Amino acid sequence: MRIGIVCPYSFDVPGGVQNHVMDLAEALLGLGHEVSVLAPADEDAPLPPYVVSAGRAVPLPYNGSVARIAFGPVSTARVRRWITRGDFDVLHVHEPLTPSLSMLAVLCARGPVVATFHTAMTRSRVLSAAQGVLRIVLERITARIAVSALARKVQVEHMDGGAVEIPNGVTVAKFAGVAPLPDWPGECAPGAGGTLGFLGRFTEPRKGFPILRDAFVALAPRRPGLRLLVAGPGDADELYGRFPAELRDRVTFLGLVSEADKARMLRSAHLYVAPNTGGESFGMILTEALAAGTTVVASDLDAFRRVLDGGRAGRLFPTGDAVALGAALTELLDDEGQRAGLTAAGDQVVANFDWPVVARRVLEVYAAAIEATDGRVMDQEWAGLG
Amino acid sequence: MPGMWWVVGALLVLGLVSAYLTWTSGRVQRLQVRADSAARALDAHLLRRAAAAAVLAEQRYGVELYAAARIALDAAPEEREAAENDLTRQLRAVRLDPDDAACAAVIAASRRLALARQVHTDLVRDARSARSRPVVRLFRMGRGREWPRYFDIDDPTVVPRADVTTG
Numbered sequence: 001m002r003i004g005i006v007c008p009y010s011f012d013v014p015g016g017v018q019n020h021v022m023d024l025a026e027a028l029l030g031l032g033h034e035v036s037v038l039a040p041a042d043e044d045a046p047l048p049p050y051v052v053s054a055g056r057a058v059p060l061p062y063n064g065s066v067a068r069i070a071f072g073p074v075s076t077a078r079v080r081r082w083i084t085r086g087d088f089d090v091l092h093v094h095e096p097l098t099p100s101l102s103m104l105a106v107l108c109a110r111g112p113v114v115a116t117f118h119t120a121m122t123r124s125r126v127l128s129a130a131q132g133v134l135r136i137v138l139e140r141i142t143a144r145i146a147v148s149a150l151a152r153k154v155q156v157e158h159m160d161g162g163a164v165e166i167p168n169g170v171t172v173a174k175f176a177g178v179a180p181l182p183d184w185p186g187e188c189a190p191g192a193g194g195t196l197g198f199l200g201r202f203t204e205p206r207k208g209f210p211i212l213r214d215a216f217v218a219l220a221p222r223r224p225g226l227r228l229l230v231a232g233p234g235d236a237d238e239l240y241g242r243f244p245a246e247l248r249d250r251v252t253f254l255g256l257v258s259e260a261d262k263a264r265m266l267r268s269a270h271l272y273v274a275p276n277t278g279g280e281s282f283g284m285i286l287t288e289a290l291a292a293g294t295t296v297v298a299s300d301l302d303a304f305r306r307v308l309d310g311g312r313a314g315r316l317f318p319t320g321d322a323v324a325l326g327a328a329l330t331e332l333l334d335d336e337g338q339r340a341g342l343t344a345a346g347d348q349v350v351a352n353f354d355w356p357v358v359a360r361r362v363l364e365v366y367a368a369a370i371e372a373t374d375g376r377v378m379d380q381e382w383a384g385l386g
Numbered sequence: 387m388p389g390m391w392w393v394v395g396a397l398l399v400l401g402l403v404s405a406y407l408t409w410t411s412g413r414v415q416r417l418q419v420r421a422d423s424a425a426r427a428l429d430a431h432l433l434r435r436a437a438a439a440a441v442l443a444e445q446r447y448g449v450e451l452y453a454a455a456r457i458a459l460d461a462a463p464e465e466r467e468a469a470e471n472d473l474t475r476q477l478r479a480v481r482l483d484p485d486d487a488a489c490a491a492v493i494a495a496s497r498r499l500a501l502a503r504q505v506h507t508d509l510v511r512d513a514r515s516a517r518s519r520p521v522v523r524l525f526r527m528g529r530g531r532e533w534p535r536y537f538d539i540d541d542p543t544v545v546p547r548a549d550v551t552t553g
Contacts, residue, residue: 139417139512143505162504368501371427372509373420 001366003028004088006079007039008100010057011047016168016284017094017118020147023169025050027359038082038101040075054078054101071099079104090114090366096137106140112369114362116145117152117163142369145362148303164365167307168284169358172350175263175291184268186227193225194333197269197294199262199285200232202239208275208299213242214322215329220247223330231257231265266292270339271332274298277320283307286314287353290346295339297328313346411527414516421513421534424506428537431502432470433459435495435542439473442480442488451476467539474542482544493544500543510534 007021018039025035025048035050040057047053054075079101083091092114093102106113144163146152152163187193196216202209212228220226230239231254240248257265266272272289276299283303289296290307296314298304308314315332317324332339351357436458443452454469454476461469477496482489513534522528 139413139516142420142509143501144508162508164501164504364498364501368427368498368505371430371502372424372505374423 001363002034002087002089003036003366004083004086004091004105005035005037006091006093006102006105007037008093008095008098008102010040010042011051012042012045012057020116020118020168021094022048023171023355024359024362027169027355028363030356031359031363033363036082036086036088038079038105040101052082054082071101071104075101076104076108080108083108090370092116092362092366093141094118096141097134103137106137109140112142112366112373113140114143114145114365114369115141116147118147119151142372143365145365149306150303166358166361166365167353168287169355170284170287170291170350170353172291172354174259175266175288176293178260178263178267178292180268181264184229185270187225188270188333188336190334192223194223194271194329195227195229195269196329197229197266197272197289198231198275199257199265199272202230202232202234206277208277208320210242211275211277211299211320211322211325212273215326216251217244217247218322219326219329220250223333226250226333227252229265229269230254231262262288263292266294269294271329272296273325273329274304275325276301276304287350290314290350291353293343293347295332295342296346297325297332307349309345309349312342313349314342407521407525410519410521411525414513414522414527417509417513417516418528418531418534421506421509424502424509425534425537428499428502428506431495431499432466435492435499436473438488438491438495439477442492445488447480451480467537470539470542474540474544477542477544496542496544500541503537503539503542506537510536 005021005025007018009015009017011018011022021037021039025037028035029050037048037051038054039051040055041047041051041053042056043053045053055078083105088111090112091105091109093105094116095118096102096106096115097117102115106115145166146163147166147168149165152165185195188195196212198209198212200207200209216226216228228251230251233256236253236255239253240251243251254261254265266289272286272292272294274283274286274289274296278301283298283301283306286296286298286304286307290313296308298308298314298316299319300316301319305311305316308316315328317328332342436455440452440455440459443449443455454473458466458469458473474496477492482493484490484493516522517528517533
């Protein structure tokens with residue numbers, strides 16, 4: 001199949017949507033399809049061979065954050081040219097409701113269009129204000145994909161349309177079998193030792209770091225050798241300042257880590273803790289921890305419960321409850337068998353999130369969009385779905 | 387000459403209005419055509435699922451599933467939704483082993499049908515909402531074509547159960 005994918009945000013800046021687009025494109029290429037990705041990028045930026053630059057992106061405040069996007073007559077001309085030259089069987093745009101390349105591509109497109117919605121924009125004021133314009137964009141979309149149940153709910157409630165829920169993928173091979181950091185995770189025996197992992201912005205309340213801190217501070221004096229490994233953006237002094245002086249040498253802060261080090265960091269912990277208090281629309285980090293083969297302890301949020309298969313593939317604790325978290329941590333650190341059981345179930349769960357599997361589900365949506373455009377049903381073989 | 391400006395102004399407005407009407411009429415047509423295509427694709431996927439179910443019924447599971455598949459294949463338009471729902475219920479009641487070829491065909495056909503149904507419902511909704519707009523009704527832009535109909539069936543997705551052996 002000839003597939004054209006449009007990414008609204010510049011690859012110069014890392015981000016969830018950009019990573020998703022790159023992983024999807026590579027998975028589709030791996031399945032033998034022809035893929036071209038259009039994205040804003042500086043002229044001299046190093047790009048993967050399948051990415052076509054649509055020119056420089058300009059920073060623009062949108063929906064509470066700054067998005068680097070390309071929009072305007074020059075971008076429109078480039079989008080048109082790319083679509084004409086590409087002669088795609090299907091066009092796949094991401095986040096088409098922000099004023100971006102994706103929206104331009106939808107307006108220029110004639111054939112089947114598939115759209116993926118990433119964010120769960122609960123503030124719908126922007127949406128309802130521009131309802132007329134958005135109507136025209138939405139009408140040209142043939143099939144919609146939502147990456148989370150929350151994003152799907154927004155579709156149904158605010159844009160009266162359904163969407164197929166296909167989760168974010170994870171490249172399992174990038175996480176499984178990676179060597180942990182030197183000297184980690186160390187000993188873990190009943191009553192002593194063990195390493196807890198946390199990845200994310202520890203200053204952001206929604207990430208729930210204070211809950212993990214409270215549990216760690218209560219647990220560490222009773223459990224010799226218990227260590228905490230923290231990675232993510234933030235200031236080291238600020239992090240250590242949150243712990244009593246005698247415990248500081250048992251906390252290790254890695255700062256911001258690269259994708260490769262993220263995998264190593266996840267494998268350096270006995271337990272990965274996700275104490276989030278809300279706002280997590282999917283829980284990407286949990287699938288990554290599962291792919292790394294690390295046992296997960298997570299707050300009982302809807303999204304987390306879905307990823308962890310209701311608690312079969314990881315331990316859930318009542319959201320915000322540091323005491324319950326402490327009890328769960330003690331129990332799991334003491335019981336290697338239980339950890340192994342959860343990890344084994346995690347392997348099964350994460351197989352469904354592996355990119356080649358997720359990409360096949362996306363291909364089926366492409367097939368549905370193409371069929372709905374010309375009314376003929378295609379064979380499994382033709383669509384490469386087999 | 388103020389009179390001429392009136393004429394120019396009126397012509398300009400007329401031009402804009404007719405451009406808008408042409409564009410709207412094209413939009414309604416396009417949505418209608420797409421809803422019709424989606425209906426044809428949905429029909430094809432319904433037939434495929436019923437055929438896959440009939441093959442599975444012949445190999446095992448027997449009379450009841452076969453009858454449901456036959457009835458779905460032969461149903462008259464007004465009875466079709468009920469017949470398809472009945473087939474979905476029958477398929478959910480049997481054990482589907484994804485490693486068995488006939489079962490895998492039913493599972494795949496059901497998944498593709500679920501997508502076709504979702505896309506069809508969305509496109510019919512778009513087409514109907516465009517047709518029900520006042521300006522479209524006033525100029526009877528959709529005339530000559532029937533209103534696109536929803537095809538109201540339950541979600542046909544079946545859950546494969548690998549942990550049980552097929553009997």
